[in-house]
Amino acid sequence: MAAVLPHGALADDAATRPGEHTWVHAIVRWLCITVSLTFIAAVLLAPLATVFAMALAHGLEVYARSFADPDTLAAIRLTLTTALVVVPLNTVFGLAAAWAIGKFEFRGKSMLITLIDLPLAISPVISGMVFVLLFGLHGWFGVWLQEHDISIVFALPGIILATMFVTFPYVARELIPLMQQVGNDEEEAAITLGAGGWMTFFRVTLPKVRWGLVYGMVLCNARAMGEFGAVSVVSGHIRGLTNTMPLHIEILYNEYNFVGAFAVASLLTLLAVLTLVVKTLVERTGYRRR
Amino acid sequence: MSITLDQVTKHYGGAPVVNDVSLDIGDGEFFVLLGPSGSGKSTLLRAIAGLSGVDHGRISLHGRDVTHVAARKRGVGLVFQNYALFRHMTVADNIEFALRVRHMRARARRARREELLRLVALEGMDDRLPAQLSGGQQQRVAVARALAHKPEVLLLDEPFGALDAKIREELRRTIRQVQRELGITTVLVTHDQEEAFAMADRIGIMNQGRLLEVGAPHELYARPATRFVATFLGAANLFLARRTPDGIQVGGKTMGSAERAPGAPEHEVVAVVRPEEVELAAARESLGSRYLGNGVIDEITFTGALERLRVQLDEAVHAPLLAASDADARALQVTRTRQVNRGFEVQQGQTVAVGLRRVHVLPTPISSFTACAPSALRADVLSRQPLLAELVARMKTRVAVRIEPALGHTDAPCEAQGEFFGTTVIAAEGDNVERAEWLLRRGVKDLLVLPEAAAPPQRVLIHWMGEAARSATLAVSASVLRHVPAEAVYLGIFPGRSDSERHSYGMRELLDARSEAQAAHGLEMRTELHFGDVAQELTRRLAEAPAQMLIVGVTELKHFAQGFRALLDGGRWPVLIVQRGAP
Structure with a gap:
């Protein structure tokens, strides 16, 4: 390109015109693509490749054997259980919050919107600490809980609570703008046609926001399975009991069981990739329709 | 139904x-x-x-x-x-x-x-x-x-x-x-x-x-x-006209002689002339309708089937058009069909004779406002009072200025020429009662006493003293309330204490008033029943909340000063006095 164009003032002039196919334009484009690709390769692809390389370093058999470990299986089960409880609960909460914010005017609405974002802003460690301070032995409700033989911290309820706290913005965040944007007309039409509240919700509102909802659930799920900080504080790291997958990976790694650690890590990565695939599919089908 | x-x-x-x-x-x-x-x-x-x-x-x-x-x-x-x-x-x-x-x-x-x-x-x-x-x-x-x-x-x-x-x-x-x-x-x-x-x-x-x-x-x-x-349904030219015993006069020329009302006193009205009811001709003699005056074609717009024209009326035509701006106060809207256009083609700048085929008089009792004060300066200030300006704008009418140096001096005659037309406005300063009575005795029918800081009212209280003023008070109230987003409350006030017999009589009166307001004037109003002294009750009710206005009908001025002193002095709220049935 550069060879075709004359040098000097004419080239400068050409370079200032946006959209023109000049050598400056070409360089900038090439530079941008290279920088971003290098970055992705360095911080994303290399570590990912390492995970699988390390996991398979001693062959497939060793890799498969790492999953036979009962503690590892327990960690996988715990993570899936947590996600299975947290995602539906946060979906219900997200729908309720988005409905309230999108459809009604009330006092403290902007406050609610801000509060929903809070878990995104504060450190996960603090999110975990909060529950220890509330339900731990020396916490506000600790004595009462002990008297009634209920364990929350260092047990499944604590892990679920902490995960829920960290992940509850995702569904709500996704639905609030959607609910505000789609308006009330279709619901009002349904009501004048004789539909009741539930029917209007399930037949009209939910189908309208379903793709946004699925997208929010996918994000929520990804975070719920991968959460480390908050869960680490409340879990107590009891092997085979309160270790989720991310925590288990850390323990295995600290025990120099690299193959085991990376094998579990590879599974977690695969789950994340799967989530991303679902997300992309949802984006393709759902958002294209609008 | x-x-x-x-x-x-x-x-x-x-x-x-x-x-x-x-x-x-x-x-x-x-x-x-x-x-x-x-x-x-x-x-x-x-x-x-x-x-x-x-x-x-x-x-x-x-x-x-x-x-x-x-x-x-x-x-x-x-x-x-x-x-x-x-x-x-x-x-x-x-x-x-x-x-x-x-x-x-x-x-x-x-x-x-x-x-x-x-x-x-x-x-x-x-x-x-x-x-x-x-x-x-x-x-x-x-x-x-x-x-x-x-x-x-x-x-x-x-x-x-x-x-x-x-x-x-x-x-x-x-x-x-x-x-x-x-x-x-x-x-x-x-x-x-x-x-x-x-x-x-x-x-x-x-x-x-x-x-x-x-x-x-x-x-x-x-x-x-x-x-x-x-004005909302199609285009309309609004004139300030006079209803005289001979018929409707626009610009001093009798137009609608069909609406002759011998014996009735002359008063100002708003007349509607649709653009298609205006006739243009080369000379007065060739007009088929009543001649209004001469005008100059200002603007011609072709819109397909119709031709829209704007005609600037001659200075000699004393027919004030109610328009958004003074510049438009002489501009008459005219529409003509192709057929009429072929009969008499006009060019921009051409002088034509203007006739009106059909004049419709609005039954609205408030035609225009006149700010009345002892000096030109004060009258001018009054005419720009925000509430008055807003009323004028919303009613699409205009406010004139009238100077009365002797305003309020008991025996002094009127200075300015002619009778009072439309609604006269005075500023609420001091001696409001004296000035109001002075004007009412000299022929003012509708008088608005306007405090300097009066804002658009949210509630309009309505009352009349004497049955002769009832219909007119309701008409004026309906006219005001069409232009002000306020609630209307009729106060029925009866002398003495409440007892069951008087109470049921009062309730009947209220219902009568309400149904008349609704049927004859399209005015929906709420009603309240009070017992006691009229001026006292009105003052008490007005003092209860800000942004209220009073419209009150009177039939005679015998005890005017005594009755109205408490209401008018201090100028705390706008009061519109409707005088009917007085000699």
């Missing part, structure tokens, strides 16, 4: 958006609610549908009171401006929605759906999604969907707003046809007067939350009762 509204009122954040609307719509009638945006027409429609509640008043559908019935149980069909079709459902599912809700069998549903699709001329479109249809087709589906459950009432909220002109026309015809075929009572909300004319059996015109006038399209166009309706 199919739809009956009784004193329906709806507030948003304190301000009434629908203000005391009462209306009866007959079986099978096509009723159009017409008004500018923000006039409360859509809110009223939503209130009928049950989508928004009302703060006051009752709504009945076919004799059944539905004021507190949920929207889904009202059995109305509603069509929205932006269709509001269920986007994820096919046309068939959209139309069958109301039938599914009612658990109708699949076969019956299909039969009904096919019938409806034929009705709106969309056969075979069952499996399309709304996104695959054009705007006009989507709105047809919306109409079919709204009719599926055989509602008693069909409500249409600006259904053509999002469509282009040609499709709009087509859909208009379809809806009118469907409405006739089914004989369903229909209410359509629109801001488009052409649409209203084309479709309505009757039109109700709304402005600032009030239903101003209701009538057949041609009736409203030919004989509007208010300035707003006269």
Whole structure:
């Protein structure tokens, strides 16, 4: 390109015109693509490749054997259980919050919107600490809980609570703008046609926001399975009991069981990739329709 | 009656958006609610549908009171401006929605759906999604969907707003046809007067939350009762004219001699002349109508079938036009058909003779305002008082200035020439009672005493002393309240203490007053019954809340100073005195 164009003032002039196919334009484009690709390769692809390389370093058999470990299986089960409880609960909460914010005017609405974002802003460690301070032995409700033989911290309820706290913005965040944007007309039409509240919700509102909802659930799920900080504080790291997958990976790694650690890590990565695939599919089908 | 509204009122954040609307719509009638945006027409429609509640008043559908019935149980069909079709459902599912809700069998549903699709001329479109249809087709589906459950009432909220002109026309015809075929009572909300004319059996015109006038399209166009309706329905030239014993005088020349009223005192009125009722000719002699004066063609606009002209009236024509600006105070709007145009072609700048074929006089009692003060400066300041300026702007009238140096001096005669016309305004300063009495004794019929800081009122209190002033007070109140979004309260005040016999007499009086206000002046007002001294009770009520105004009718001035001193002194609120029946 550069060879075709004359040098000097004419080239400068050409370079200032946006959209023109000049050598400056070409360089900038090439530079941008290279920088971003290098970055992705360095911080994303290399570590990912390492995970699988390390996991398979001693062959497939060793890799498969790492999953036979009962503690590892327990960690996988715990993570899936947590996600299975947290995602539906946060979906219900997200729908309720988005409905309230999108459809009604009330006092403290902007406050609610801000509060929903809070878990995104504060450190996960603090999110975990909060529950220890509330339900731990020396916490506000600790004595009462002990008297009634209920364990929350260092047990499944604590892990679920902490995960829920960290992940509850995702569904709500996704639905609030959607609910505000789609308006009330279709619901009002349904009501004048004789539909009741539930029917209007399930037949009209939910189908309208379903793709946004699925997208929010996918994000929520990804975070719920991968959460480390908050869960680490409340879990107590009891092997085979309160270790989720991310925590288990850390323990295995600290025990120099690299193959085991990376094998579990590879599974977690695969789950994340799967989530991303679902997300992309949802984006393709759902958002294209609008 | 199919739809009956009784004193329906709806507030948003304190301000009434629908203000005391009462209306009866007959079986099978096509009723159009017409008004500018923000006039409360859509809110009223939503209130009928049950989508928004009302703060006051009752709504009945076919004799059944539905004021507190949920929207889904009202059995109305509603069509929205932006269709509001269920986007994820096919046309068939959209139309069958109301039938599914009612658990109708699949076969019956299909039969009904096919019938409806034929009705709106969309056969075979069952499996399309709304996104695959054009705007006009989507709105047809919306109409079919709204009719599926055989509602008693069909409500249409600006259904053509999002469509282009040609499709709009087509859909208009379809809806009118469907409405006739089914004989369903229909209410359509629109801001488009052409649409209203084309479709309505009757039109109700709304402005600032009030239903101003209701009538057949041609009736409203030919004989509007208010300035707003006269100018909102088509174009209108508004003149300040005089009603004299010989007839209506515009610019000193008698026009409507048909409305002769011998013996009646001369007074100022607002006359409406439609642009097509203005005749232009080369000379006075060739006019077929009454001659108004000469004018110069200022502007010619070609609009297809019609030719629009603006004619600047000659300085010699003393016929003040009520216009938005002084520059337009002499500009007369004229429209002519091609045929007339061929008979007498005009060019820009040409001088022509202007005649008026038909003059309609508005029954409104407030024609114009005159700011009256002892000096030119003070009169000028008064004429720019914010509340007065707002009233003048909203009433599309004008404010004149009159200087009376001897204002308030007991025996001094009037300085300025001539009688008082229209509503005279004085500033509330000191000695208000003396100045008011001085003017009232010298022939002022309507007198507004205006405090310097008076803001637009939120409540207007109405009272009259003496039956002779009753009708005029109601008329003036109705006129004021058409232009001010305030609530009207009639205070019946009777001397002495309350006892059961006097109480029931008082209640009868209140009911009489209310029904007269409603029937004769279209004024909805609330009523209160008080016992005691009139001036005291009025003062007490006015002092209770800010932003109130008093309209009070008087018949005689014998004890005027004594009675009005407490009300007028201090200038705490605007007082409009209506004097009738006095010698």
